Amino acid sequence: MKSLQLPLINLFPSFRQYLLLLTALWLAGCQSVPSTRQSSEPAKVPAPEKPAATTVAPPTQPYALLKHASWADVPGLANEDWAASWQAWLQSCQGLKNKTDWQAVCQAALTVKPEDPAAIQAYWQQYFNVYQTQQVDGAQQGLITGYYQPVLKGARNASVRYPVPLYKVPADLITVNLSTLFP
Numbered sequence: 001m002k003s004l005q006l007p008l009i010n011l012f013p014s015f016r017q018y019l020l021l022l023t024a025l026w027l028a029g030c031q032s033v034p035s036t037r038q039s040s041e042p043a044k045v046p047a048p049e050k051p052a053a054t055t056v057a058p059p060t061q062p063y064a065l066l067k068h069a070s071w072a073d074v075p076g077l078a079n080e081d082w083a084a085s086w087q088a089w090l091q092s093c094q095g096l097k098n099k100t101d102w103q104a105v106c107q108a109a110l111t112v113k114p115e116d117p118a119a120i121q122a123y124w125q126q127y128f129n130v131y132q133t134q135q136v137d138g139a140q141q142g143l144i145t146g147y148y149q150p151v152l153k154g155a156r157n158a159s160v161r162y163p164v165p166l167y168k169v170p171a172d173l174i175t176v177n178l179s180t181l182f183p
Contacts, residue, residue: 069132071125082120086112 071077093106105127112123135142155162 065134065136066131067134069130071130073132074130077121080121082117082124083114086114086120090114 090109093102093109096102097106108127109123112119114120132140133142133144134140153162154166156165156167158165
């Protein structure tokens with residue numbers, strides 16, 4: 001039995017006709033079927049099925065791997081340089097003081113003498129809590145990682161708001177690969 005082989009060029013004399021046919025078929029697939037329903041009542045949508053019960057129990061407390069601790073439990077407090085980070089904290093308060101939860105804390109920071117390490121320590125202990133971390137298995141040794149991703153606003157074209165456009169990554173950008181230190 002011989003199969004019938006017709007070259008595509010014989011079925012469609014020109015590429016435009018072939019493209020026109022494909023476009024018509026594609027558009028026909030987008031056509032919706034008109035509704036035959038003529039009731040004035042709104043259509044009833046079936047209620048969604050309830051998802052299957054999950055087998056994972058929710059944590060009994062938020063941040064289950066953090067345990068409230070006492071300031072006395074923190075090693076090395078006697079050797080801490082409390083004044084070293086004070087100016088950075090005051091700078092942070094410039095943005096936080098407009099948030100309701102931080103207003104009293106930042107207002108109190110303004111009353112602390114920056115040259116008095118004991119007053120700074122008392123401030124931290126009055127307004128902040130410390131937590132001890134632990135592993136899932138209860139072990140108290142582990143590695144904590146943190147990430148910082150700066151969000152910079154800019155433009156590729158100069159404007160009043162951004163007078164210097166950014167075209168590419170700066171040539172003097174410092175990149176540090178720490179993968180050999182922390183595999």
